Structures are given as C-alpha cells and as structure tokens.
Amino acid sequence: MIAPQRRNKIKELLLAEGSVKVADLAKAFNVSEETIRRDLMQLEQEGILEKNYGGAVLAVEWQQAMAIVPPVQQRKFQYYEEKDAIAKAAAALVEESTNVILDSGSTTWCVARHLRNVSNLTIVTNGIDIAEECSANEDRSIFLLGGKLIRKSMCLVGPQAENELQKYDAHYAFLGTSGISLRKGFTSSDLYESQVKRAMIKAAQRVVVVADHSKFVKHAFVSFAAFRDVDQVITSELADAAILREIEQQGVRVTVCPLKKTE
Structure with a gap:
C-alpha cells in the first residue's frame, strides 16, 4: 500500500474512532512503527490530528467540524x-x-x-x-x-x-x-x-x-x-x-x- 492510500485509511480510522495507536497501525498495515510516525507527522502538519504518547487523536477543530458539516463536506x-x-x-x-x-x-x-x-x-x-x-x-x-x-x-x-x-x-x-x-x-x-x-x-x-x-x-x-x-x-x-x-x-x-x- 502506497503512502497516500495508507494515510487515507488512517484518516478514516481517526474520523470513525477519534484516536489511533502507532503499534496497532503498524501491525494493520504491515509497516514499521517509524513509517507510521512519519504518516502521523504528515497528518499533524495538515492539521488533522494531534499526536500523543503512543498514537494520535483527531484534532479538536476536526471533531467540532465533523459534528456539524454535511456528508458532502465529510x-x-x-x-x-x-x-x-x-x-x-x-x-x-x-x-x-x-x-x-x-x-x-x-x-x-x-x-x-x-x-x-x-x-x-x-x-x-x-x-x-x-x-x-x-x-x-x-x-x-x-x-x-x-x-x-x-x-x-x-x-x-x-x-x-x-x-x-x-x-x-x-x-x-x-x-x-x-x-x-x-x-x-x-x-x-x-x-x-x-x-x-x-x-x-x-x-x-x-x-x-x-x-x-x-x-x-x-x-x-x-x-x-x-x-x-x-x-x-x-x-x-x-x-x-x-x-x-x-x-x-x-x-x-x-x-x-x-x-x-x-x-
């Protein structure tokens, strides 16, 4: 799975679950934890998530937006x-x-x-x-x-x-x-x-x-x-x-x- 496809999947998990863990993602995508950390860093730069110890959570702004935006925006x-x-x-x-x-x-x-x-x-x-x-x-x-x-x-x-x-x-x-x-x-x-x-x-x-x-x-x-x-x-x-x-x-x-x- 190439990087953009993998990051899309991570976004989908974040939108659905609200949080992800590095170890779980590495196992699910069969890549190293370092690769997942780079993915999370990229998504953090895009403002989609906030990293924490061992993983990341959906950014507050996105949590608020997902509560009110229509499906076409999602x-x-x-x-x-x-x-x-x-x-x-x-x-x-x-x-x-x-x-x-x-x-x-x-x-x-x-x-x-x-x-x-x-x-x-x-x-x-x-x-x-x-x-x-x-x-x-x-x-x-x-x-x-x-x-x-x-x-x-x-x-x-x-x-x-x-x-x-x-x-x-x-x-x-x-x-x-x-x-x-x-x-x-x-x-x-x-x-x-x-x-x-x-x-x-x-x-x-x-x-x-x-x-x-x-x-x-x-x-x-x-x-x-x-x-x-x-x-x-x-x-x-x-x-x-x-x-x-x-x-x-x-x-x-x-x-x-x-x-x-x-x-």
Missing part, C-alpha cells in the same frame, strides 16, 4: 490525495476563456480548486460549495443552477436545473459518479441527481468523469450515462486495471494518475 476528506491528483489532471484540460460545467461532488470540488489559476472562465454548477470555491477568483462568471436543495450533497436538482442547462453550450462537463458498472455504465444513488447529470451531458461538447478507485467496485441505483455518452474517465493507479481496459474497449479515453510512492 466526503472531501476521504481519499483526498487521490481525488486531488485526479482533479489536477482534469483541470489541466481547461484553457483560459473556457465554459465549464461542474457537477456537485467531492472530486469535482477538487477540480474547482485546481481551476483557481485558469483565467476568464465561465462556470455553471449545481453545487453550492463549488460555486463558493469558484467565487474566490473575481475574473470568472459563475452560474449557480436553481432547483430543490439536496442537503446530503448540498446540490440543486429538479426541472428548474434541467431546463436552465438547456441554455448552455459548454466546452467541458466534469461529472462525478457514485459507481461505475460494466453493464450499466455510470451510476448515481439519487434519481434526481442523475437527471441533472444527464442534462449536463447534453449541454457539453466534451464529457469527463472524475472517479476515485472505490467507484469501480460500486454499482449505484440509477444509470445516468452509458459509456458512449462519456469522452474521458480520469482516475488513479489504485483503480482496477482490468476494469479500466474494458472501459477503454468501449471507446472511452482513460487517464490514470500516478500517486506519490514515498513511505
């Missing part, structure tokens, strides 16, 4: 290094003066962060947190779709959002997905969110799905796109290579992002 912390690498590759596709549709979601939020330095963009999104992230740059136009608020994902859905998307002709649409099925294509856990995703696909010249490795072993409730509807999938080297080859055989370009392999 998902940003899961597989963060992987999502960040995927988002960086996605954002590299975008040139200045481009029209971009950003789906709601934790990985597309990372895409928004990496678009900070791309000037003169027009961004259309149904994600409230994505609109907020994009607003930090004053030289861009931001259009937040209207509709019904889905609190768990802080996104707007419904006929209003779908109708508004008919007005746009974007260069790119970056979409998240709850799961990827070789039989059903790209899937969503929410019927209304899937309908907005379909409208985004119709409104874009090029459709890019950004997905961490976990999405390739999940099959959600509703299919929102077949492989023929998507131009490119961007994921990481943690994704199952056999599944990626089958997706490529469907005519989809697959981009695999490497992750840092330091201990």
Whole structure:
C-alpha cells in the first residue's frame, strides 16, 4: 500500500474512532512503527490530528467540524490525495476563456480548486460549495443552477436545473459518479441527481468523469450515462486495471494518475 492510500485509511480510522495507536497501525498495515510516525507527522502538519504518547487523536477543530458539516463536506476528506491528483489532471484540460460545467461532488470540488489559476472562465454548477470555491477568483462568471436543495450533497436538482442547462453550450462537463458498472455504465444513488447529470451531458461538447478507485467496485441505483455518452474517465493507479481496459474497449479515453510512492 502506497503512502497516500495508507494515510487515507488512517484518516478514516481517526474520523470513525477519534484516536489511533502507532503499534496497532503498524501491525494493520504491515509497516514499521517509524513509517507510521512519519504518516502521523504528515497528518499533524495538515492539521488533522494531534499526536500523543503512543498514537494520535483527531484534532479538536476536526471533531467540532465533523459534528456539524454535511456528508458532502465529510466526503472531501476521504481519499483526498487521490481525488486531488485526479482533479489536477482534469483541470489541466481547461484553457483560459473556457465554459465549464461542474457537477456537485467531492472530486469535482477538487477540480474547482485546481481551476483557481485558469483565467476568464465561465462556470455553471449545481453545487453550492463549488460555486463558493469558484467565487474566490473575481475574473470568472459563475452560474449557480436553481432547483430543490439536496442537503446530503448540498446540490440543486429538479426541472428548474434541467431546463436552465438547456441554455448552455459548454466546452467541458466534469461529472462525478457514485459507481461505475460494466453493464450499466455510470451510476448515481439519487434519481434526481442523475437527471441533472444527464442534462449536463447534453449541454457539453466534451464529457469527463472524475472517479476515485472505490467507484469501480460500486454499482449505484440509477444509470445516468452509458459509456458512449462519456469522452474521458480520469482516475488513479489504485483503480482496477482490468476494469479500466474494458472501459477503454468501449471507446472511452482513460487517464490514470500516478500517486506519490514515498513511505
């Protein structure tokens, strides 16, 4: 297991349990205690934990935040290094003066962060947190779709959002997905969110799905796109290579992002 993947697992344990012990982690991941201490030092520098004798506890700020933030915010912390690498590759596709549709979601939020330095963009999104992230740059136009608020994902859905998307002709649409099925294509856990995703696909010249490795072993409730509807999938080297080859055989370009392999 490479370092970013291991640190993500440590984050998940901290978020679930509130504390971890060096000896337990070393045994669980089959690495030295010194390697685990370096992991904890890195996570402490990120402000996620506070080290103590023999282990670490979740930082107080995070304890308070986890008590009040919605699930979409919590998902940003899961597989963060992987999502960040995927988002960086996605954002590299975008040139200045481009029209971009950003789906709601934790990985597309990372895409928004990496678009900070791309000037003169027009961004259309149904994600409230994505609109907020994009607003930090004053030289861009931001259009937040209207509709019904889905609190768990802080996104707007419904006929209003779908109708508004008919007005746009974007260069790119970056979409998240709850799961990827070789039989059903790209899937969503929410019927209304899937309908907005379909409208985004119709409104874009090029459709890019950004997905961490976990999405390739999940099959959600509703299919929102077949492989023929998507131009490119961007994921990481943690994704199952056999599944990626089958997706490529469907005519989809697959981009695999490497992750840092330091201990």
